Amino acid sequence: GDSVTQMEGPVTLSEEAFLTINCTYTATGYPSLFWYVQYPGEGLQLLLKATKADDKGSNKGFEATYRKETTSFHLEKGSVQVSDSAVYFCALSEMAAGNKLTFGGGTRVLVKP
Amino acid sequence: EAGVAQSPRYKIIEKRQSVAFWCNPISGHATLYWYQQILGQGPKLLIQFQNNGVVDDSQLPKDRFSAERLKGVDSTLKIQPAKLEDSAVYLCASSIRQGIIETQYFGPGTRLLVL
Numbered sequence: 001g002d003s004v005t006q007m008e009g010p011v012t013l014s015e016e017a018f019l020t021i022n023c024t025y026t027a028t029g030y031p032s033l034f035w036y037v038q039y040p041g042e043g044l045q046l047l048l049k050a051t052k053a054d055d056k057g058s059n060k061g062f063e064a065t066y067r068k069e070t071t072s073f074h075l076e077k078g079s080v081q082v083s084d085s086a087v088y089f090c091a092l093s094e095m096a097a098g099n100k101l102t103f104g105g106g107t108r109v110l111v112k113p
Numbered sequence: 114e115a116g117v118a119q120s121p122r123y124k125i126i127e128k129r130q131s132v133a134f135w136c137n138p139i140s141g142h143a144t145l146y147w148y149q150q151i152l153g154q155g156p157k158l159l160i161q162f163q164n165n166g167v168v169d170d171s172q173l174p175k176d177r178f179s180a181e182r183l184k185g186v187d188s189t190l191k192i193q194p195a196k197l198e199d200s201a202v203y204l205c206a207s208s209i210r211q212g213i214i215e216t217q218y219f220g221p222g223t224r225l226l227v228l
Contacts, residue, residue, distance in 0.1 A: 044156070
């Protein structure tokens, strides 16, 4: 079945540092890929998405590129802020599976001033 | 545009009691999902509705969990009787197709603690 693996946290960074969160996936078909962010006490917010190979999703300074050859969708941000402290989830969906989301375990990011 | 609404936000019950959660999806979204998120893990799908029909309930523990979506809009998820391991955040999401991609939008969740 489908699965998503992302790096374990917590990841602790200083403000303005570069952030990378690795995400790899296993899928039977050709999935759509997503990054969701969860701030403390809140639900999940869609951060960015990509639907096909070499697509780059971007939002709020975050970027991720759909790499079919390496089955990866790594999340990056060039200069993090304290407000980026949250848990980040990588996820995939496939039309053949009813578009349900399969999530990774989440990566907690803590940005210190 | 209003987002996905859920209530209550928090619930504490004792084991073997029953509990119900409510979800109101974004207007016009035909598909509705319930996910269970155990602390420190990613959400896992419990049940998926398309309008008022069930698309996927393969991961729903049907001996204790039930869900319905009345008139293809609001949905309720019930647990009866609750077990300690049901302590989790229950997330409701609704989705809409935009081009070739189906994008899900999540509510704030209901945090359940079973004592």
